[in-house]
Amino acid sequence: MLRFIIRRIIMLIPVLFGLTVMMFIIARLLPGDPVALAAGPNATHEEIAALAAEFGMDQPMIVQYWTYASGLLQGDFGVSIFTRRPVLTDILTYLPATLELVFAAMALSIALGIPLGLMTAVYRNRWPDYLARVLALASISMPRFFLGLLLQLCFAMWLMTFPLGGRFPIIYEYPPFVTGFLTLDALIAGDLESFWLACRHLALPAIAMSLSPLATIMRMMRASTIEVLQHDYVTTARAVGLSQRRIVFKYVAKNAVSATLTVIGLYFGWLLGGTVLVETVFDWPGLGLYATQAIVAQDFMPVIGVALVIGLLFVLSNLVIDVLYGVINPKVRYA
Amino acid sequence: MSNPLLKIRNLHLSMHSFDGKAHVLNGINLEVKRNEIWGLVGETGCGKSLTGLSVSGLVSSPPAEYHGGEILFDGEDLLGCHEQRLLALRGNKIGMIFQDPTTNLNPVFTIGTQLVDVALAAGASDPQVLGLTVGASGRARRRAARALAGDMLDKVGIPNARARLDDYPHQFSGGMRQRVLIAMALIGRPDLLIADEPTTALDVSVQAQILDLLRQMVDEFRMGVILITHNLGVVAQTCSHVAVMYAGNVVESGPVRRVLEQPAHPYTRALMRAIPTRDVKRGALFGLAGSVPNLLSPPTGCRFAPRCALASPACHSALPADREVAPDHKVACVHVSAMKETSYA
Ligand SMILES: Nc1ncnc2c1ncn2[C@@H]1O[C@H](COP(=O)(O)OP(=O)(O)OP(=O)(O)O)[C@@H](O)[C@H]1O
Numbered sequence: 001m002l003r004f005i006i007r008r009i010i011m012l013i014p015v016l017f018g019l020t021v022m023m024f025i026i027a028r029l030l031p032g033d034p035v036a037l038a039a040g041p042n043a044t045h046e047e048i049a050a051l052a053a054e055f056g057m058d059q060p061m062i063v064q065y066w067t068y069a070s071g072l073l074q075g076d077f078g079v080s081i082f083t084r085r086p087v088l089t090d091i092l093t094y095l096p097a098t099l100e101l102v103f104a105a106m107a108l109s110i111a112l113g114i115p116l117g118l119m120t121a122v123y124r125n126r127w128p129d130y131l132a133r134v135l136a137l138a139s140i141s142m143p144r145f146f147l148g149l150l151l152q153l154c155f156a157m158w159l160m161t162f163p164l165g166g167r168f169p170i171i172y173e174y175p176p177f178v179t180g181f182l183t184l185d186a187l188i189a190g191d192l193e194s195f196w197l198a199c200r201h202l203a204l205p206a207i208a209m210s211l212s213p214l215a216t217i218m219r220m221m222r223a224s225t226i227e228v229l230q231h232d233y234v235t236t237a238r239a240v241g242l243s244q245r246r247i248v249f250k251y252v253a254k255n256a257v258s259a260t261l262t263v264i265g266l267y268f269g270w271l272l273g274g275t276v277l278v279e280t281v282f283d284w285p286g287l288g289l290y291a292t293q294a295i296v297a298q299d300f301m302p303v304i305g306v307a308l309v310i311g312l313l314f315v316l317s318n319l320v321i322d323v324l325y326g327v328i329n330p331k332v333r334y335a
Numbered sequence: 336m337s338n339p340l341l342k343i344r345n346l347h348l349s350m351h352s353f354d355g356k357a358h359v360l361n362g363i364n365l366e367v368k369r370n371e372i373w374g375l376v377g378e379t380g381c382g383k384s385l386t387g388l389s390v391s392g393l394v395s396s397p398p399a400e401y402h403g404g405e406i407l408f409d410g411e412d413l414l415g416c417h418e419q420r421l422l423a424l425r426g427n428k429i430g431m432i433f434q435d436p437t438t439n440l441n442p443v444f445t446i447g448t449q450l451v452d453v454a455l456a457a458g459a460s461d462p463q464v465l466g467l468t469v470g471a472s473g474r475a476r477r478r479a480a481r482a483l484a485g486d487m488l489d490k491v492g493i494p495n496a497r498a499r500l501d502d503y504p505h506q507f508s509g510g511m512r513q514r515v516l517i518a519m520a521l522i523g524r525p526d527l528l529i530a531d532e533p534t535t536a537l538d539v540s541v542q543a544q545i546l547d548l549l550r551q552m553v554d555e556f557r558m559g560v561i562l563i564t565h566n567l568g569v570v571a572q573t574c575s576h577v578a579v580m581y582a583g584n585v586v587e588s589g590p591v592r593r594v595l596e597q598p599a600h601p602y603t604r605a606l607m608r609a610i611p612t613r614d615v616k617r618g619a620l621f622g623l624a625g626s627v628p629n630l631l632s633p634p635t636g637c638r639f640a641p642r643c644a645l646a647s648p649a650c651h652s653a654l655p656a657d658r659e660v661a662p663d664h665k666v667a668c669v670h671v672s673a674m675k676e677t678s679y680a
């Protein structure tokens with residue numbers, strides 16, 4: 001198992017290398033002059049040239065890449081020419097917010113999607129099944145930002161039960177930093193009031209993000225449950241006197257989940273890369289928002305940095321899924 | 336003598352499918368007492384498995400539709416039973432074993448987990464299974480269930496049984512897995528065991544061991560058994576009685592020696608003639624023209640008549656009633672007396 005994990009991590013290196021090269025080339029191909037943009041509208045030619053020299057932007061592209069890549073190896077993601085801060089510092093500031101949002105959305109969709117998938121398979125072609133499938137189809141087809149707006153309208157503006165946006169009330173102080181997840185940090189600090197506040201801010205954006213993975217996980221789970229229910233061992237379990245509930249929620253569920261795991265892993269990466277719209281709608285201070293601002297400013301280093309981090313997390317999440325797959329299914333052996 | 340353990344009387348079953356409604360069980364009669372091992376033989380598709388599954392209440396309707404007859408288990412009609420009652424009977428009173436040991440164990444749970452759950456379920460219906468009183472705690476029940484699982488595994492001949500409870504099914508050979516399944520079926524001390532081709536998927540030497548084990552278990556637990564098989568050799572070696580099925584009917588039944596030595600139904604005779612020729616594939620019967628009738632529109636009268644050399648107008652008009660040609664030896668054929676004169680050999 002350990003060897004398998006190490007091998008997968010080593011295989012990551014060329015992937016990430018390719019990613020940097022690609023991002024670098026794309027960034028340079030885009031029209032516009034980022035240095036001029038950063039220097040401001042009133043800057044003279046000399047000032048712009050000086051700024052370009054400061055950031056090494058006057059060098060040939062190969063040299064620029066070389067500087068960047070060798071910096072990367074030492075954990076240096078470059079400097080944003082806009083904020084003038086190291087990209088890594090920025091990323092570490094914004095990443096926890098995004099991760100918290102994605103984890104919350106995934107937790108929600110897994111916690112609901114798996115039992116719903118099981119139920120709809122068991123009540124196949126009866127009304128609970130039809131109802132859940134129609135809702136699933138509707139939520140897959142609805143764009144996330146639109147759903148976010150609807151939720152805001154309904155729960156924040158009319159019912160006023162949830163805040164409109166943001167991560168935490170501005171007038172309050174964040175709980176002491178431990179994990180960067182406000183909910184967890186509040187719990188660790190034993191501050192229930194902050195925990196409750198953080199949860200309420202998290203709720204709407206997490207729901208908006210969770211609906212389409214929820215629907216997909218549910219449909220995947222339904223399909224694999226239907227498949228598993230045909231297996232001989234299900235008949236045997238019935239024949240030796242196990243109750244339907246025990247059979248479905250223990251014996252069938254574990255088999256069906258292992259088929260659903262792959263989808264869960266893919267969705268995790270997909271959500272990570274797709275937080276922009278939801279973060280914008282809910283004013284959520286995460287990586288997506290940060291990356292958008294960088295793109296608008298044609299500030300390349302943060303863009304490449306964010307892409308790298310998301311790529312890394314995507315591959316890591318797939319690795320976790322593969323390991324989990326082996327844990328669930330004892331026949332899978334890693335050589 | 337009180338009620339027989341199992342009495343199937345005139346059981347009719349139709350299966351609804353895309354093509355229409357197939358009348359697959361056409362008035363089955365079968366009576367099993369404790370300590371009897373009944374062999375249930377017949378060509379593929381004649382309804383052996385459905386008969387067995389019906390006793391366990393495992394045929395879901397739809398697609399199944401029962402229209403007539405009864406299945407009496409210890410005098411209780413199973414067809415009228417609620418699912419809750421059937422759940423209590425399965426495992427505790429009626430056990431089942433199936434054909435393919437590689438697909439009948441859940442691959443992602445240890446066999447210990449699976450056996451313990453079955454033992455707990457059996458214990459919930461009948462606390463005596465675990466050797467505990469009614470109010471025993473959950474912990475005590477789990478411990479007793481695990482001990483029982485180990486004992487059962489030991490009893491069915493798995494070496495080093497207790498340690499192997501933590502192994503997964505794929506760590507066992509086919510024969511060993513069938514032993515595990517037998518342990519699972521017997522852990523609730525059923526009175527009736529239905530074994531649906533338990534040895535078909537195993538190689539010959541393992542087959543003999545499993546049949547030995549089954550016989551041994553019948554002696555120990557005083558069960559009645561229905562052993563479904565294609566193999567008359569298995570019947571001759573293992574069973575005390577045999578019922579021969581053809582297209583949804585039991586055409587001949589009785590003590591195994593009597594039926595195999597003096598078969599009275601033309602179909603049984605054809606089956607017997609098929610045995611010595613080892614190169615004849617199962618199902619392909621020597622000297623028997625035609626094929627199994629289409630059950631979507633079965634022939635009226637005797638379902639074997641279209642293939643029978645002795646068929647007469649009477650055979651085509653009405654289903655022949657059972658005739659007792661010797662004590663307990665019943666034959667559903669109008670020509671029984673005529674055949675008595677012809678020789679078998
Ligand atoms: N779920 C089902 N839907 C429709 N028809 C079915 C179904 N299950 C069984 N049948 C039909 O019922 C008939 C009897 O099936 P059964 O499985 O009892 O045969 P069998 O005697 O056990 O055969 P085999 O020796 O091949 O196991 C067959 O003709 C089959 O096509």
Ligand SMILES: [Mg+2]
Pocket residue numbers: 383384385531
């Ligand atoms: Mg069968």
